Amino acid sequence: xxxxxxxxxxxxxxxxxxxxxxxxxxxxxxxxxxxxxxxxxxxxxxxxxxxxxxxxxxxxxxxxxxxxxxxxxxxxxxxxxxxxxxxxxxxxxxxxxxxxxxxxxxxxxxxxxxxxxxxxxxxxxxxxxxxxxxxxxxxxxxxxxxxxxxxxxxxxxxxxxxxxxxxxxxxxxxxxxxxxxxxxxxxxxxxxxxxxxxxxxxxxxxxxxxxxxxxxxxxxxxxxxxxxxxxxxxxxxxxxxxxxxxxxxxxxxxxxxxxxxxxxxxxxxxxxxxxxxxxxxxxxxxxxxxxxxxxxxxxxxxxxxxxxxxxxxxxxxxxxxxxxxxxxxxxxxxxxxxxxxxxxxxxxxxxxxxxxxxxxxxxxxxxxxxxxxxxxxxxxxxxxxxxxxxxxxxxxxxxxxxxxxxxxxxxxxxxxxxxxxxxxxxxxxxxxxxxxxxxxxxxxxx
Amino acid sequence: xxxxxxxxxxxxxxxxxxxxxxxxxxxxxxxxxxxxxxxxxxxxxxxxxxxxxxxxxxxxxxxxxxxxxxxxxxxxxxxxxxxxxxxxxxxxxxxxxxxxxxxxxxxxxxxxxxxxxxxxxxxxxxxxxxxxxxxxxxxxxxxxxxxxxxxxxxxxxxxxxxxxxxxxxxxxxxxxxxxxxxxxxxxxxxxxxxxxxxxxxxxxxxxxxxxxxxxxxxxxxxxxxxxxxxxxxxxxxxxxxxxxxxxxxxxxxxxxxxxxxxxxxxxxxxxxxxxxxxxxxxxxxxxxxxxxxxxxxxxxxxxxxxxxxxxxxxxxxxxxxxxxxxxxxxxxxxxxxxxxxxxxxxxxxxxxxxxxxxxxxxxxxxxxxxxxxxxxxxxxxxxxxxxxxxxxxxxxxxxxxxxxxxxxxxxxxxxxxxxxxxxxxxxxxxxxxxxxxxxxxxxxxxxxxxxxxxxxxxxxxxxxxxxxxx
Numbered sequence: 001x002x003x004x005x006x007x008x009x010x011x012x013x014x015x016x017x018x019x020x021x022x023x024x025x026x027x028x029x030x031x032x033x034x035x036x037x038x039x040x041x042x043x044x045x046x047x048x049x050x051x052x053x054x055x056x057x058x059x060x061x062x063x064x065x066x067x068x069x070x071x072x073x074x075x076x077x078x079x080x081x082x083x084x085x086x087x088x089x090x091x092x093x094x095x096x097x098x099x100x101x102x103x104x105x106x107x108x109x110x111x112x113x114x115x116x117x118x119x120x121x122x123x124x125x126x127x128x129x130x131x132x133x134x135x136x137x138x139x140x141x142x143x144x145x146x147x148x149x150x151x152x153x154x155x156x157x158x159x160x161x162x163x164x165x166x167x168x169x170x171x172x173x174x175x176x177x178x179x180x181x182x183x184x185x186x187x188x189x190x191x192x193x194x195x196x197x198x199x200x201x202x203x204x205x206x207x208x209x210x211x212x213x214x215x216x217x218x219x220x221x222x223x224x225x226x227x228x229x230x231x232x233x234x235x236x237x238x239x240x241x242x243x244x245x246x247x248x249x250x251x252x253x254x255x256x257x258x259x260x261x262x263x264x265x266x267x268x269x270x271x272x273x274x275x276x277x278x279x280x281x282x283x284x285x286x287x288x289x290x291x292x293x294x295x296x297x298x299x300x301x302x303x304x305x306x307x308x309x310x311x312x313x314x315x316x317x318x319x320x321x322x323x324x325x326x327x328x329x330x331x332x333x334x335x336x337x338x339x340x341x342x343x344x345x346x347x348x349x350x351x352x353x354x355x356x357x358x359x360x361x362x363x364x365x366x367x368x369x370x371x372x373x374x375x376x377x378x379x380x381x382x383x384x385x386x387x388x389x390x391x392x393x394x395x396x397x398x399x400x401x402x403x404x405x406x407x408x409x410x411x412x413x414x415x416x417x418x419x420x421x422x423x424x425x426x427x428x429x430x431x432x433x434x435x436x437x438x439x440x441x442x443x444x445x446x
Numbered sequence: 447x448x449x450x451x452x453x454x455x456x457x458x459x460x461x462x463x464x465x466x467x468x469x470x471x472x473x474x475x476x477x478x479x480x481x482x483x484x485x486x487x488x489x490x491x492x493x494x495x496x497x498x499x500x501x502x503x504x505x506x507x508x509x510x511x512x513x514x515x516x517x518x519x520x521x522x523x524x525x526x527x528x529x530x531x532x533x534x535x536x537x538x539x540x541x542x543x544x545x546x547x548x549x550x551x552x553x554x555x556x557x558x559x560x561x562x563x564x565x566x567x568x569x570x571x572x573x574x575x576x577x578x579x580x581x582x583x584x585x586x587x588x589x590x591x592x593x594x595x596x597x598x599x600x601x602x603x604x605x606x607x608x609x610x611x612x613x614x615x616x617x618x619x620x621x622x623x624x625x626x627x628x629x630x631x632x633x634x635x636x637x638x639x640x641x642x643x644x645x646x647x648x649x650x651x652x653x654x655x656x657x658x659x660x661x662x663x664x665x666x667x668x669x670x671x672x673x674x675x676x677x678x679x680x681x682x683x684x685x686x687x688x689x690x691x692x693x694x695x696x697x698x699x700x701x702x703x704x705x706x707x708x709x710x711x712x713x714x715x716x717x718x719x720x721x722x723x724x725x726x727x728x729x730x731x732x733x734x735x736x737x738x739x740x741x742x743x744x745x746x747x748x749x750x751x752x753x754x755x756x757x758x759x760x761x762x763x764x765x766x767x768x769x770x771x772x773x774x775x776x777x778x779x780x781x782x783x784x785x786x787x788x789x790x791x792x793x794x795x796x797x798x799x800x801x802x803x804x805x806x807x808x809x810x811x812x813x814x815x816x817x818x819x820x821x822x823x824x825x826x827x828x829x830x831x832x833x834x835x836x837x838x839x840x841x842x843x844x845x846x847x848x849x850x851x852x853x854x855x856x857x858x859x860x861x862x863x864x865x866x867x868x869x870x871x872x873x874x875x876x877x878x879x880x881x882x883x884x885x886x887x888x889x890x891x892x893x894x895x896x897x898x899x900x901x902x903x904x905x906x907x908x909x910x911x912x913x914x915x916x
Contacts, residue, residue: 031778031830036478036770037518041557041581050490050535051465052517058473065472076467096774 021069024110025103030064032098033057039090039100044370044388045083053080056090056100063107078111083384085377086250087337087370092344101283101342102290105249112252129248130256136235136242139210140182147176165382172417174211181213188220189232197227200315201271203264203285204232206243208278208409215409218438219277219312225322225441226315230275233267241267244276245291246284250375254291261288262298265305274305277312277434279336279408280375283343285309311339312434313407317348325443326358327436332401333361334392334415335368336408349407349433356440364404365395373414389414393422404430447486451507455489455530458499463490463536474531477517478578480779480829481864483525485512490533494611494619494650497532501648502617504530504894512896513644515555515583520782521863523590523643527898534585537650540564548656549608549625554585554649558592561654571659573600576859577767585649591641593859595692595723598817600657602859604640611651612639615890625653638885643861644896646889660725663691664735665759666752668720668742669713673697673800675746676718677793680816683722683741684789688734692723693817694766697796700811703772704765712765716748720816721766769813770824777809779829781838785849786820786858798848799823806841808834820858843869867901 039056040046046055053062059080065071081104088101116122132138149155150173159167189202200223204216223230233241241264245257265288268274276282286309292302331353339345346368354361371392372378372385392415396404404419406412415430447466456464465474465488475483486509491497504511510529517524524531538555545568552561558579562572575594576582582592588610592603609623622635639647670676680693696704698717705712713719720742724734739750753759774780787795796812799821803810814821823845827834846856846869856866856873871879879902886893886902893903 032774034478034774034778034780035476035480037516037578037581040516050538051470052473053469055473061473061476062469065469071468071472076469080469095768095770096778 022067022073022110024113025063025067025106027064027067029099029103029106030060030067032096033060033064033094034096035061036095038095039093042089042093044085044087044089044372045384048384048387054083056084056094059084059107060098060100060103063103066107066110073107073110073114075115078108078115078117081107081111083381085337085370085372085374085384085388087374088341089337089368089370092341092368102287105252105254108250108252109254110252125251126253129251129253133206133247134243134260136204136206136209139206143176143210146173147178150175168420169379169413169417172420173413174416176211177213181217185213185217185220188217188224189230190224197229198272199270200228200230200273200275201241201268202230202232203244203268203274203276203281203309204235204241205276205278205281205409208281209235212409212412212432215277215432215434218432218434219275221438222312222316222322222434222441223275226319228273228275228315228319239267244281244284246280247375249284249291257284258291258295261291261302264288265298265301268305268308269301271308273315274309275312275315276309277407277432279311279339279343279345280410282309282311283338286343311343311345311348311407313339313348313352314345316352316437321352321355321437322441323444324356324437324440325445327356327440327443328358328360329403330360330362330399330401331403331405331436332364332396332399333367333433334364334371334396334404334406334411336406336411337368337370337374339407340368349405352433352437353405356437359440362399362401364399364401366391371411371414371418373408373410375410378414378417385414389418389421393418393424396428397422397424402428403436404428405433405436406430407433447509451503451509452487454503455487455500458503459489459491459496463492464488465490471531474514474517474533475526477514477519477522477524479520479522479525479863479865480781481522481525483512483522483531484528485526485531486528488531488533490536492536494613497534497613497648497650498617498619500530500532501613501615501894505616505892508892509894510897511648511894513585513589513648515586515589516557516578516581518578518582519586519590519863520784520860521590521643521857521865523861523863523896523899524586525864532648534648534650535583537585538583541651543568543570543656545570547625548658550654550656552584552652552654554583554588554652556584558582558584558587565656566659569659570656572606572654572656573597574603574606577770584652584654588640588649588652589642589644590861591859593815593820595694595815597820597859598693598815599689599691599725604637606655607636607640607652608655609653610636610639610649612647612649614647615895616892619650623653627655641861643863643899645886645899645902646895648895660691662728662731663723663725663759664731664752665721665723665762666735666739666742666750667762667765668722668739668747669716669749669751670718670720670742670745670747671716672746673717673796674793676720677796677816679720679742679745679747680792681790682745683738684817686737686741688724688738688741690722690734690738690817691725692721693815694721695719695792695813695816695821696721696766696769697812699809700769700773700813701765703776703811704768707772707775708764708768710761710765713749719765720747721762766813769811773809773811773824773826777826777828779827780824781827781842782822782824783842783845784820784822784857784860785845785854786818787849787852787854789817789819791852791854792816792819792821795819795821795849795852795854799845802841802844802848806837808837808841810841815858818858819854842866846872862900864899867899870900 372388
């Protein structure tokens, strides 16, 4: 018989935990996790890799150990935090109400200090998040260049010089909106609320506005059709709206995200509602209260702002749809993770689709499972994103839908890529919910 | 862990499946309790042959091995005491569903709910439904003889295991049972292994019995102004010749916590509700439900709401399933018990739990599978306060004593593990413990496999006793 082994401290009983040492991580948040493990099967990275470090419970345990000084926030820790898609499906599965998304942001902010990524990556991301995305003019210029490259065939030529997956991504991009689309949006934005309707400020978004100006125009028309008066704060100059800051925050740069938040809060003062059509942005806007929690001047304003944020589907579900004409198509719906899990807007988009006359709605299996876009995850973790996307395409094909509807620009781009890879790009199209509903609204007028 | 041992393990399963970094050891050190374990290395095998090689190596080197599935156990069964954490999640193939013989063959890492969905798609049914079914593995369910609400009517995991392929603690691979329900060839090793908490062998393949999927369900919520009436109704429902597929109790404290969290209009003035479900052929379910509802009303239910749509049925189950959710919103540390008493003693057990709650002044909610007497008293405290932890530890001992005093058992479905190990002797007696120890020694002479669990090996005899028993 083997000799007696050393017994781990606290074996068979409930040990008192050590005091926290890392102030950047909110230990009260981490203490909420009861280790039940209900999150692990909701997590795309756990289902793919099958190791506990790739699960929400595992990541929370690592964060807590770092907070208590028992684990070093080193490169390995940073890599595990980066591997997370940030889809927050775990929050929906969690019986304890753990705010995983917030914990992840804090952990990434810490890791950005203690285990910074290589200089090249840091500079590129900083450039993108600070110097490009918040500047609508620069984005528009880029997109205009993209548009010419697409129309002249130059894009195909140039991408031949790029590595395989970059080429693939570039070719899967939708046609860039031209000046006409932007004029259409400007025309749609009129002054003054309709009699009795709320004053709505349109949150234009950065990528959304640059690549999908048409969707923004459709959103405005739908809101007006339900009696809202819609305007939009300018995108430059005083009182301007800007990027919501999600990518910066998720990448660990919460300080800069706070700057962007203050700008947006100021820009949207005085509106009854702040309406957006991008699940990822909406989730970030609704969390400005948390982001600015420690700022005595801005905290109350942030909380007030966050309470006025709505997704377009929430507004339409509440105020009622305008009259819709028939759309005889077989349609399915891919949830935006942040709309479904963070904002908890689940039934509204489905009910809206099912209200379109003639539309045959089919529920997508695991519709609430991430498509792999996850911000810029598909660029930073292409293999994992690719596997997640492949499974998504299998489920989409099984619905035999002609249209996949979604509520976020990132998802839209990722699904287009997936269809291209699966050879389905001719048979199936991806549309934003607002575009489909607006098309149905016009079908009635026709 | 010594590098040469790590190298030997890498030889067996490949370097990608041997994890040694501090963060890996951290994430494989816990289960769903708040107790700590401590692996020295984590290994993820893919085949029974690999498991066998690992156990043989462990025996030669005197290294402990602790098997693990998803790590969602409620009693400490998968906490490693040093040594190798043997993670079986890669062995997750659903090998066969045989409708003609009503059986399925699975590897231990298959998630229970995945199996249930797969067999239900073929008109078959695997009844045991532990609350963790969406994340726990069949291997883990077998180690702990998992239960769930449906066990009242259908029986527990043990009743659905026809046969096993198992690697013994010394490394030999044997097969127990077979593909038939009736089998009396030699000792019933299958039954010995189910519920043995990973201390007598590592299961590498499972033959499960399936039954036909029930055609229809009826679900009801019975509201009781008085707790005593609810518990009396439990006993009377069973006496009325109805075997519900679920008969769950939720006390007022749990109800209030759920309402506080979900805000769905639950009857919080009631001292208890019962969630009741019957199943069977479409022709019989209404009659079963009418009988059960009548019993509840005669016992003092102020109202019996029968669900008429799938959505209503789901709402009722959400109320029951949300208790765990709701109570942890109030305080982050939940310490639950799993005692089971004979069903007719449920009223008395609940009365004793109420007495304990008053005496201790701690937050204690009671819910559970009233129909088979399996109750889950749960303390909800601040785990950072050592005084509260001490009080709870003493209370757990007291609850165990109360349950045993009524002819009950320490654990209906979670297992003994580390949590209840100090009290096992109260239930099975010194003689019982000695027989269990002899079996353990006979099958695991080097005490390699999951040492320290259930206090069945001498290595843990010197450990401080948990609980006020001291």
